[in-house]
Structure formats: structure tokens, C-alpha cells
């Protein structure tokens with residue numbers, strides 16, 4: 001599935017990372033020139049808890065370098081092969097968002113090339129900074145439509161001494177856990193900290209040997225609903241036995257309690273579409289992460305403030321060259 | 335004026351010179367001039383006021399309490415000043431999901447007080463929290479001592495209802511963890527009123543920690559204190575707050591509130607750690623040992639809540655204490671990497687000495703966020719020149735050390751013309767284009783944040799009637 005090429009246009013450009021999140025959002029344009037970002041750690045000062053990497057650096061590499069110094073950056077992508085550029089462009093946060101915050105809160109400075117070929121720096125290298133507009137946050141989640149990321153400076157944190165998943169009936173009791181998941185059968189909670197705290201908080205819960213897994217399948221999506229609606233929305237994804245056998249297939253899901261993200265997977269596109277309509281019925285929306293029907297534009301809903309977003313897109317990519325099709329903003333150029 | 339009164343109500347709009355004079359500046363040094371001032375009572379009234387201003391060809395400026403220090407709410411270009419202080423209600427609190435919807439004029443501390451019975455608080459705590467508004471905090475992306483581990487304002491804002499510069503209303507962000515498309519919420523927070531006015535704000539509330547320890551450390555030298563700050567971070571400890579005060583501040587605070595700081599110390603650190611008992615104990619040990627290794631003359635953990643409160647009262651009264659001893663002060667705000675604190679602080683004292691000025695330092699050390707404070711008496715001839723020269727040199731020293739121009743007070747007017755020291759022509763052009771996407775006519779808080787000439791085209795544009 002791709003957006004058809006337009007022979008009357010200037011060259012389309014598509015930044016490429018590790019292709020681990022390639023199907024996220026709208027379908028990419030066919031025949032685009034693929035560009036790749038530099039790889040490697042450019043600066044790391046453990047005592048400042050900041051690291052600057054080329055956007056092509058994989059999360060695996062980043063995490064390995066930080067772990068050597070007892071640090072981490074809680075980007076937590078689904079695949080460790082994902083690149084920093086891809087993670088930032090998709091803006092998909094991992095389950096530890098509950099405690100560590102979303103991807104956008106870990107980014108201090110970005111340097112990217114705009115659609116009209118300028119190298120732009122936004123933000124700054126220090127852990128605190130309000131100089132000028134917040135281009136790092138604008139970049140996160142922009143799906144490569146405003147620039148090709150060259151490098152980013154990230155905020156790091158001490159790695160917890162102990163990190164352990166537990167399951168039990170009362171996972172809400174834990175004080176600010178790192179993550180809480182529910183898949184309809186059981187609740188799991190990730191406790192991080194020093195040994196005595198993890199043990200004290202985990203009392204009455206059962207330790208899990210392996211972390212819970214997100215559902216997998218050829219058709220995948222990510223539902224975003226207000227945290228207050230997450231249980232109702234997730235429960236509605238499960239078909240009751242009374243529903244007819246000819247109805248579309250099963251939706252497998254795992255919900256991030258307290259956050260409002262629900263990871264869904266299905267074996268057919270119709271089931272994924274059903275998950276999206278459940279999300280809409282609960283005041284949320286669903287981003288396509290993989291698969292989906294041929295008509296799926298990735299979002300399945302009108303983007304809020306689309307006119308303003310189009311002007312933002314235009315500001316950085318006036319010719320509309322970057323990742324056409326990824327973000328369905330409607331025509332930038334009338 | 336008639337149109338303005340029609341939308342906000344009789345008695346809620348004014349162009350009386352005395353009233354206008356009150357809104358001609360914020361807590362910083364720049365002074366401007368308002369054309370009219372109004373006090374809307376709702377988002378709809380703010381939208382109406384913006385449309386009236388636009389219809390009359392006037393820009394507008396959003397204003398909270400006016401405690402900003404960079405001239406953000408100082409009116410330039412004869413604008414209508416739109417003050418949010420009448421909109422001070424906490425609208426909804428959901429303790430289950432830790433979210434509150436508030437009006438922009440709610441005072442920062444009032445919000446935390448209101449949710450305290452639920453065991454929650456609003457984490458960003460600027461030193462001005464008794465006086466500044468949540469809307470103003472959104473405007474400046476404000477920080478505070480406890481933002482070290484919890485993050486500054488932007489990390490605590492889920493959604494904002496805004497009036498855009500064209501007078502239309504929009505919701506940026508959402509309670510759902512991600513809103514589809516660009517993070518316009520993220521752009522708006524910290525835009526200093528140049529992208530519109532926040533009329534309703536959804537904030538994230540933070541559960542109170544079960545265990546808190548506040549440590550007071552004293553040192554014989556500023557260097558030793560600064561080395562301790564760097565050492566604590568290097569040891570892999572990220573405290574909840576890590577504040578530093580030098581000898582002059584410490585003494586002024588002691589005279590003012592008697593917080594229990596040692597009067598003979600050259601510098602004191604106030605360190606707080608919170609969370610679960612075990613983690614707190616481990617961090618207290620680690621911090622104490624780094625402090626002792628760096629020659630601390632005192633390491634004292636507050637025995638109870640009363641002592642903790644007193645230690646913090648000292649820190650939060652620092653500016654009040656200074657106001658009693660010097661008629662004027664110029665407070666700077668810059669950030670350096672935490673590993674550079676020792677060197678940069680030394681430079682700050684050298685620069686002040688060279689200009690024969692007194693400098694005091696009270697700041698968010700854990701973030702590397704310096705607040706050198708130059709105290710003076712404006713009646714002294716030529717003093718402003720020296721204060722400005724010293725300030726500029728201090729900022730240069732911070733930038734040379736790999737730092738940034740402002741960590742929390744914002745650019746406003748104060749640092750607008752210094753932006754080119756940190757950003758290239760292309761960087762500034764990109765920022766100008768982003769601003770134009772929100773405000774094509776430049777009606778929202780004009781002449782702030784970006785220096786004139788930021789748009790690439792502006793430099794080359796030839797004025798009408800010019801012969802080449």
C-alpha cells in the first residue's frame with residue numbers, strides 16, 4: 001500500500017530508519033528518494049545525564065552505551081532495532097510512559113533538515129531551556145513531515161537498581177509504578193527502585209518471570225483514549241459470545257492503565273477497523289501501526305486543527321516533499 | 335472602548351491612564367504602553383476581546399499576574415492587554431486520573447492547596463508560586479525547584495483550550511495520551527503569548543510522595559558546593575530538588591525569616607529527595623557522602639515537617655529578603671551543563687568584581703539553572719550601563735560553557751536581541767515561520783521572543799520607493 005507517485009511534482013523524500021515502524025500512520029509515497037541519518041554517539045557526558053546521537057543510531061546501541069554508565073533513556077520502543085530518528089518521528093511512547101513521561105519529554109535538542117533544505121536547530125543541549133519555540137516537541141510525532149532528523153540530544157536518567165513485573169488483583173495500590181498493563185485476563189505492574197522498596201510494594205503480588213507482551217499480528221494499531229475511559233474501551237474490544245460468527249475476527253489487546261493507550265492486533269483488517277470504531281465510541285482514536293485496509297489513511301479521523309497543522313507543515317516543507325501521505329492533512333497546496 | 339466594554343462588561347475594560355500605567359510592565363525592567371486593558375470572565379469573552387482588538391487593527395497581549403521577568407507581558411505596539419486574573423476557578427478535579435481543568439488566572443499555589451486534601455499537588459513550583467498564574471506558567475513554560483525530577487510546566491500540561499490570534503477557539507492536545515498530528519500543545523506552551531491565549535488548561539496532578547527528606551549542606555566555598563552538585567548528579571542520583579544559595583543570600587534570608595541556615599557558610603545547598611522509604615534513605619546516604627567528600631561543614635537532615643517547611647521558606651523568601659537590603663536588582667536566568675557549574679560560577683563572580691558590582695547567587699543548581707542577581711542602586715550615575723555590561727558578559731560565559739540563554743524566565747523583550755547568539759539565521763527563520771503559522775498577521779504579543787529580521791526574507795526586503 002503506497003500513495004501513488006505524482007510525476008508532475010518535485011522529488012519526494014522519505015527519511016528511513018530501521019523500518020521497524022514503517023507502516024505507522026498514512027501510507028508512504030511510492031518512488032520517494034530514501035534518505036538516512038548519521039549513526040553513532042556524538043557526545044555523552046554521564047555526569048550531565050545528556051547524550052547526543054546521530055538520528056540513525058539504534059535504540060539498542062543507545063541503551064547499551066547508557067547502561068555502561070548506569071543510565072537509561074526511557075524511549076522503550078517496541079523493537080530495540082528502531083532508530084532514535086524513527087522513534088522521535090513516530091512519537092510512540094513505551095509503557096513506562098506512566099512514570100517516565102512520553103517520548104517528547106526526553107528530547108532536549110533536535111537538528112533537522114527542512115523540506116527546503118535548511119539545517120535547523122531547535123531546543124538546546126541543557127536539561128532545562130526555554131530559549132525560543134519548542135521545535136523538539138513539534139518534531140516528536142511529526143512522522144518525518146517537517147524535517148529529516150540529523151541528530152538529537154536526549155535526557156538520561158539513572159537506571160533503577162531493580163526492575164520487576166508483578167501481577168495481582170490490586171496493582172493500583174503501588175506508589176507511582178513505572179507501568180501498569182491489563183490484557184483482560186490479568187493486571188501487571190512494573191515496579192522500579194531499590195530492592196527493599198520493590199519488595200515492600202510487591203508484597204501480596206506475584207512476580208512475573210517475563211514481562212507481559214503486547215499483542216502481535218499482521219494488523220496492528222494503537223488506541224489513545226482518556227485514562228478514565230481505558231477500561232471501558234478495552235473491555236468493548238472483546239467480542240461477547242453472542243455476536244455472530246460472521247462478524248469480523250477477534251481483536252487482541254493490551255491496555256496501559258493510567259495512560260490511556262491500548263495496543264491492539266488482529267488477523268484481518270476488518271477487525272482492526274472495528275477496534276478503531278470502538279475507540280471513536282469512547283472518545284478516542286486509533287493510529288494504524290501495521291496492516292489495515294487499503295483505504296486506511298493511518299488515522300481514520302479528521303485531524304483536529306488541520307488548517308493550522310497545514311500551515312505548520314507549510315512553514316517547514318513549503319513544496320510538500322517530505323513523507324507525503326504519512327500525515328493526512330489534506331492538500332497543502334490547493 | 336465601547337466595543338471592548340460590550341464584550342467583557344462595563345467596569346471590566348479601561349483606558350484610564352492610571353490603570354494603563356499599572357499594566358505597562360511586568361516584574362522585569364522593560365516598560366511599554368497599553369492602549370486599553372480588559373479583564374474577561376470567560377473564554378468566550380477573551381475570544382470576543384481578541385476579535386475587537388483585531389477589528390480595530392490593534393494587537394493584543396495576554397497577561398496573568400505580571401510576575402514575568404523577561405518583559406513577556408509588557409505591552410509593545412499599543413496593544414489591548416487581556417488580563418486573566420478574573421478567571422481564577424479550578425473547574426474540575428479528577429483524583430482518579432490525576433487531572434484538573436483550570437482557568438488560566440488560577441494562582442499556582444492555590445491549585446496545589448485546593449487538591450492537597452486529595453493527596454495530590456501540581457508539581458511545577460516557581461519561587462513566585464503565590465503570585466503567578468497557571469496561564470502565565472503555560473506562557474513561559476515555568477520551572478521551579480521541584481522540576482528537577484518532575485520536569486517543567488510542559489510535562490504537566492495535557493491540553494489547552496486557546497483563543498488563536500485570529501479570534502477562533504481551538505483545543506490543543508487532549509486528555510488521551512496522544513492527540514493526532516503535530517504536538518501543537520507543545521508548541522503553545524512556552525510561546526510567551528505569541529500564539530494565542532490559553533482560556534482553559536488541563537494539568538496533570540502528581541501524587542504526594544509517602545516519604546520526603548530535606549537536607550541542608552553548608553560549605554566553606556562556593557566551589558565546594560558547586561562540585562557537590564555536579565558530584566551528586568555524577569553519582570547517578572537525581573534528587574527531587576537541589577538548590578544553592580551563596581553567603582550573601584544566606585545571610586539576607588537569615589535576617590529576614592530565620593530559616594536556620596548557618597550564617598558563616600560561604601554557600602549552602604538545599605537538597606530534597608522523595609519517594610519510597612528505601613530509595614529516600616539510599617539517596618540521603620549518597621548525597622551526604624558526596625557532600626562530605628567535598629568538604630561540607632554541615633550536613634543536616636530536617637527532623638520533621640516543621641523544620642522542612644522552614645528550610646524551604648528561607649529559599650522561597652530569598653527575593654523578598656534581597657528587596658530589603660538593596661533598592662534594585664537585576665535577576666538573570668541562564669543554564670549551563672551541570673559539569674560546568676564550578677567554572678561558570680567562578681566567572682560570574684569575576685565579572686561582577688570587574689564591574690564593581692555585587693552579585694548574589696540563589697538558583698536551581700541541580701538543573702544547572704543559574705540566577706545571578708546583580709544588586710545596585712539606580713540613583714548611582716552610570717550604574718545601568720555597568721549592570722547591563724556585566725549581565726551580557728555573564729550570559730556570554732554561560733553560552734561559551736555550552737549553555738543556553740534562558741532556563742525558565744523566557745526570552746520576552748529582555749533576551750530577544752540576544753537570540754542570534756544561540757541560533758543561526760536559518761534557526762530563527764524556522765521559528766519565525768512557526769510563529770507565522772499560528773499568527774500570520776503578528777497580532778499576538780508583537781515584538782517579543784524573536785528579533786526583527788528573523789524571517790530570512792525580512793533581511794533582503796527593499797522598502798517601497800527605494801532606488802537600487
Ligand SMILES: Cc1cc2nc3c(=O)[nH]c(=O)nc-3n(C[C@H](O)[C@H](O)[C@H](O)COP(=O)(O)OP(=O)(O)OC[C@H]3O[C@@H](n4cnc5c(N)ncnc54)[C@H](O)[C@@H]3O)c2cc1C
Nearest residue numbers: 398399400401402406460461467469470473476477527532
Ligand atoms: C520573585 C520572583 C521569583 C520567580 N521565580 C520563578 C521561578 O522559580 N521559576 C520560573 O519559571 N519563573 C519564576 N519567576 C518568573 C514568573 O513568575 C514566571 O514567568 C511566571 O510563569 C509568570 O506568570 P504570570 O501569571 O505572572 O504571567 P505574566 O508575567 O503575566 O505573563 C508571562 C508570559 O505569559 C504570557 N501569558 C500570560 N497568560 C497567558 C495565557 N493565559 N495564555 C497565553 N499566554 C499567557 C504573557 O503574554 C507573557 O508572555 C519569578 C518571578 C519573580 C518576580
